[in-house]
Amino acid sequence: GHAINFIMEHDKLTYPDALRYLAKKYNIEITEEEQTPEQIQHNNDRESLLVVSSYAQKHFSENLYNTDEGKSIGLGYFKERGLREDIIQKFQLGYSINQRSAFTDIAIATGYKTEYLVKSGLTIEYRNEPEINPEETEVEVKPAEARYVDRFWGRVMFPIHNQSGRVIAFGGRTLRTDKKTSKYVNSPETEIYHKSDVLYGLYHSKNAIQKEKFCFL
Numbered sequence: 526g527h528a529i530n531f532i533m534e535h536d537k538l539t540y541p542d543a544l545r546y547l548a549k550k551y552n553i554e555i556t557e558e559e560q561t562p563e564q565i566q567h568n569n570d571r572e573s574l575l576v577v578s579s580y581a582q583k584h585f586s587e588n589l590y591n592t593d594e595g596k597s598i599g600l601g602y603f604k605e606r607g608l609r610e611d612i613i614q615k616f617q618l619g620y621s622i623n624q625r626s627a628f629t630d631i632a633i634a635t636g637y638k639t640e641y642l643v644k645s646g647l648t649i650e651y652r653n654e655p656e657i658n659p660e661e662t663e664v665e666v667k668p669a670e671a672r673y674v675d676r677f678w679g680r681v682m683f684p685i686h687n688q689s690g691r692v693i694a695f696g697g698r699t700l701r702t703d704k705k706t707s708k709y710v711n712s713p714e715t716e717i718y719h720k721s722d723v724l725y726g727l728y729h730s731k732n733a734i735q736k737e738k739f740c741f742l
């Protein structure tokens with residue numbers, strides 16, 4: 526490739542950020558179009574979703590190695606399926622604790638906003654419907670209380686990366702035998718994840734694909 530591609534790959538930068546980096550390094554003056562408040566907010570929202578997703582990946586990976594449940598169930602499953610240690614770490618596999626809101630509770634306590642936890646698809650928001658007495662002529666409607674739970678719980682976790690290696694979504698496989706439980710749960714479409722545009726594992730294999738000039742799908 527060329528210098529910009531190299532910086533994008535090596536430092537995991539976007540195209541505009543790579544240009545800014547090179548311009549600063551070689552004292553080249555660049556003129557940037559001023560962004561509207563809407564564009565700035567859009568970019569901030571995207572970056573917040575990427576930050577939340579990265580935090581979730583690290584959380585699930587730590588669960589896999591640092592909790593009894595993760596080691597016995599999650600890591601045990603991966604080892605049973607013949608995955609080597611280097612493969613588990615390369616693909617940043619993890620485990621979500623078998624508690625309905627374990628991840629969400631920790632994320633909120635750490636300081637992450639529920640808005641982005643929900644927008645990322647990691648957290649599901651439920652709102653209680655206000656109770657209405659049919660005998661009352663005037664109904665006092667109180668704000669519905671929000672309840673936040675994990676989308677993924679009690680599952681081995683597979684992060685999905687974009688082409689620059691940043692985590693944008695997840696797939697989770699349950700190890701329970703309950704037929705009512707979906708075997709696989711995936712992240713919904715979000716601002717940073719469009720399923721039809723992403724091929725799982727491409728980030729980890731693209732260099733080999735370019736070198737060998739072919740790949741197996």
